[in-house]
Structure formats: C-alpha cells, structure tokens
Amino acid sequence: MTMSLSAELWPDVQPETARRLMLAGVEAFAKRGYHATTTRDIAGAAGMSPAALYVHFPSKAALLFAISRYGHEQTLALVENVVAKESDPVERIRLIVEDFVAWHARRHTVARVVQYELQALPEKEFEVVAELRRRIERIVRDVITAGAEAGVFTVSDAHISARAVLSLGVDVARWYTERARQTPTALGKEYGGLVLRMLGAAQPETPVTN
Amino acid sequence: MTMSLSAELWPDVQPETARRLMLAGVEAFAKRGYHATTTRDIAGAAGMSPAALYVHFPSKAALLFAISRYGHEQTLALVENVVAKESDPVERIRLIVEDFVAWHARRHTVARVVQYELQALPEKEFEVVAELRRRIERIVRDVITAGAEAGVFTVSDAHISARAVLSLGVDVARWYTERARQTPTALGKEYGGLVLRMLGAAQPETPVTN
DNA sequence: ACCGCAGGTTAGCGCTTGCTTACAATGGGG
DNA sequence: CCCCATTGTAAGCAAGCGCTAACCTGCGGT
Numbered sequence: 001m002t003m004s005l006s007a008e009l010w011p012d013v014q015p016e017t018a019r020r021l022m023l024a025g026v027e028a029f030a031k032r033g034y035h036a037t038t039t040r041d042i043a044g045a046a047g048m049s050p051a052a053l054y055v056h057f058p059s060k061a062a063l064l065f066a067i068s069r070y071g072h073e074q075t076l077a078l079v080e081n082v083v084a085k086e087s088d089p090v091e092r093i094r095l096i097v098e099d100f101v102a103w104h105a106r107r108h109t110v111a112r113v114v115q116y117e118l119q120a121l122p123e124k125e126f127e128v129v130a131e132l133r134r135r136i137e138r139i140v141r142d143v144i145t146a147g148a149e150a151g152v153f154t155v156s157d158a159h160i161s162a163r164a165v166l167s168l169g170v171d172v173a174r175w176y177t178e179r180a181r182q183t184p185t186a187l188g189k190e191y192g193g194l195v196l197r198m199l200g201a202a203q204p205e206t207p208v209t210n
Numbered sequence: 211m212t213m214s215l216s217a218e219l220w221p222d223v224q225p226e227t228a229r230r231l232m233l234a235g236v237e238a239f240a241k242r243g244y245h246a247t248t249t250r251d252i253a254g255a256a257g258m259s260p261a262a263l264y265v266h267f268p269s270k271a272a273l274l275f276a277i278s279r280y281g282h283e284q285t286l287a288l289v290e291n292v293v294a295k296e297s298d299p300v301e302r303i304r305l306i307v308e309d310f311v312a313w314h315a316r317r318h319t320v321a322r323v324v325q326y327e328l329q330a331l332p333e334k335e336f337e338v339v340a341e342l343r344r345r346i347e348r349i350v351r352d353v354i355t356a357g358a359e360a361g362v363f364t365v366s367d368a369h370i371s372a373r374a375v376l377s378l379g380v381d382v383a384r385w386y387t388e389r390a391r392q393t394p395t396a397l398g399k400e401y402g403g404l405v406l407r408m409l410g411a412a413q414p415e416t417p418v419t420n
Numbered sequence: 421a422c423c424g425c426a427g428g429t430t431a432g433c434g435c436t437t438g439c440t441t442a443c444a445a446t447g448g449g450g
Numbered sequence: 451c452c453c454c455a456t457t458g459t460a461a462g463c464a465a466g467c468g469c470t471a472a473c474c475t476g477c478g479g480t
Contacts, residue, residue, distance in 0.1 A: 015426090015427085017427075017428090031329075032329065033243065033244075033245055033329060033330070034243075034245075035243055035244075035245035035246040036245040036330070038466080038467065038468080039467085039468060039469080040466090040467090040468095048428080048429090049428075049429055049430075050468090050469090051428080051429070051430080051431095051469080051470080052427080052428060052429080053469095054468095054469070054470080055426085055427055055428065056427090059468080059469080060468070060469090116326060119241075119242065119243060120243070120246070156400065156403075157400070159391070160392070160397070160400055161404070163385060164378055164401070164404055167377060167378055167381035167382070167384075167385075168374055168377055168378065168381075170381060170384075171377035171378075171380060171381045172377070174377075174380070175373060175377075181369070182370070187370070190366065190367070190370055191374070193366075194371070194374055194408050195408075197407050197408050197410060198404050198405075198407050198408040200407060225456095225457085227457080227458090248436080248437065248438080249437080249438060249439080250436095250437085250438095258458075258459090259458075259459050259460075260438090260439090260459095261439085261440080261441095261458080261459065261460080261461095262457080262458060262459080263438095263439095264438095264439070264440080265456085265457060265458065266457090269438080269439080270438065270439090
C-alpha cells in the first residue's frame, strides 16, 4: 500500500489538493527561500492557478505556518516518544540523536523550511513554533542534566551541551542530499556514537559503531 | 585607537560610504534575509538615498557577494593560519574549532549572512564562495585523516566527522546572540573540548576545560 | 428537478520592487 | 580658473508581487 509523499507527510490534512500545495510550497521554500518564492510558483508546481492557493490557505504566510508547525510537532513527538519508551539517559540521548538526525536527513526538504525559514513567520505564528522549539531543547537538556547527575555523562554546562547536540542534528538539514553516502538511518547511528563520546559517556568496546 | 565596526570588518574597502552600505546590508540580510530586504532598507539604514547603493555596487546581489566573499575569505584564512602555525593534529583541530567557533559567535551577524544566504547568490558568484567552502572543509578533513592515521583520533569516517565539526561551528551563527552567557572566546574553548572528545582524542586530566 | 456549497478559474488591482536616467555639488590638478 | 571625475540626489519606469472579485462547475442531499 503505497501512498503519495504528501499524504505520508501530512496524513490529516484534507483535501489532497491542500497537501499538494503544501508539498509544492515545501520544495520551493527549501530551494529558493520563502521570500524568493511566489504564490504563482507554488500554485504552478501544484498544477493549479495562482488563486487556488487562497481556497485552502488564507495567505502565503499561513501556508508556511502549516508546514512549519507540522514539522515542529513531528520532531517534538519524536523526542517525546524516546523519553516515554526509554529511561536510561545514555540510551535516551542515543535514540534521540538517531531519530532526530535521521528525520533531518530523510525529510531534509521539510527540515530546511522548519529550521531556516522561521524568521519569515508573522510574530504570532512564530511564537507558536518557538514554544515547540523550547520544549524540544528543554527535554534534551534535562536528559543531559540527569545523565550528568547520574555520573554517566561528563559535561561542564548542560545548556551548551544541549545546544551542541541539537546543532549537529539541525545542521544535517543544511547539507544532506539524496546523493549522500549514508542513508538517514546509518547517519543517525553514526551521529549517536559521536554525541555520546562528546558527552563523555562511558564507551562500549567499539567507540564508533559503523 | 578605536575604529568603526565597518572599518574593522572590511579594512580594504573604500570609501567609507561603501563600508557603511555593506554594514547596513549585513544587518538587514541577517535579520530579515536577503530577499526580504529592499535596496531602500539598506540605503536608508546607511543614511542615504536609494540610488546611492548603485554608485558603489552594480546590484543588490553584488553587495551580498562582497559581504559573502569577504566573510568566507576570513574564515578560510583563520583555518589556514592554524595549520601554518601548528603541526600536531590534536592541537590543530582544537585551535581550528576555537577560532572558527569564536568567529561565528563574535561575528554572528556577518556569519549568518555567510552561512545562510548563499542560495541568493547568482550562479557565478556562488561558485566562487563554494570553492572557498570546499577548501575549508578539505583542510579540516585532512587534519582529521592525519590524526586518525597517527592514531590520536578514532573516527570511522573522516568525511562525516569533518561535517560534524563544521556543523557545530556553523550552527553557532544561527543561535548566538550578544546576550549569550559565554563570550565568543570561552565558547570556542568549550567547543574545542567537545570536538576533541567527539573525535576520540586522548584526553587531558580535565575532560572539559573550564 | 433543484439547490447550495466546496473547489476551482480568469482577470486584474494597487503596491512595491530593483534599477535607471538626468542632474547637482564638491574639490584636487593643469 | 576651469574641468571633469567622484559621489551623491530626485524622480520615475517596467515588471512582478500578494491577494481579491466575480464567475463557473460538478456533485451530494432533499
């Protein structure tokens, strides 16, 4: 049972035409940036007339917000999921990084918009996603703090460490392309190992897993 | 002997008015993005009429290119400097990261334009800075490879490791602000320690300095 | 058979954009 | 003393922008 990419990305957006517009928007925003993209570009790429966009979204900014919000909710869910399923700080960080990095690689087009087109959001909409971002950062920081207190991590500042961990994941969206030599999953595992060493976690026999 | 920020950033650009335009451009591009910035914004911020920009730059894109090129040349020079002065791979990486991170923090406004407004450059101009970027990445990768062959680093893929090291530095430009709790220099030292652990370098007595 | 509405189109409005043209002021060299 | 290069301005053009008004069309419900 294959499904369209847009249905996979935004399963609960109806109708399918709205999803096609979001997909066209994501691709254009990721490649050229929000402000360099015209509503005609988006509608044209979705195979529709310029005015069709306004049947489904009140403005170009609202389309960006829909994309940005869904993306942030997905990454937050990812992180929350790990914390819910696993309690060991080391494994929590490993899995968070694996999933976070893999998502930013597999969904690098969406991720590029999510991470780098924030500033284009109107103030109110920006505040909504900013709150989601704070929750993500807080979770990572708390896991690191817990690990440090348990003695399994060696860090001088959980704030800075959390930033560094997220930086590694976020920046993947900037450089990853389909032609990369590693699959998203493999890259996630690799980065998981790098991060654990960075946090001074006790090491398994093979320092970096393939 | 104090000097204006613009003279400090671009000492060999003449006349001073051109530098003021570059400074206004940097600030606007960093805050709103290239495409959301108008030539009227830039000229206005520099205290001039809209047409004044075209006395010193043939186009808005040429202004961006001047900013981007200077910035890339500065970071490349930084990295080349370390390699010229130091030969031990561990110290090379430590100093590269310290300087690279400190630059991205201290000059975060310029760095934001350098790292995130690339796509707005016309193709020819983009190719010029892309070549500078490749040289930076190559140097870092070569140092890591040398360290791995000397047995002082433990990495499974120098390509990925170099990307990760640069990611940490680049991403600083995205989140650093003047209100950050660490000075650029302190942040650089902190990140130097994190990176050395990430690369599996043999550790001094205190794993993370400061 | 008819309605109403969701979802689409064509045409175009009012405004802003990057950039150009024509012209003014200033000041150092012959 | 004049000349002209340099550095700036005022005014405005052609194109493209986000968005809207007015209208068309097919279809499920009664």
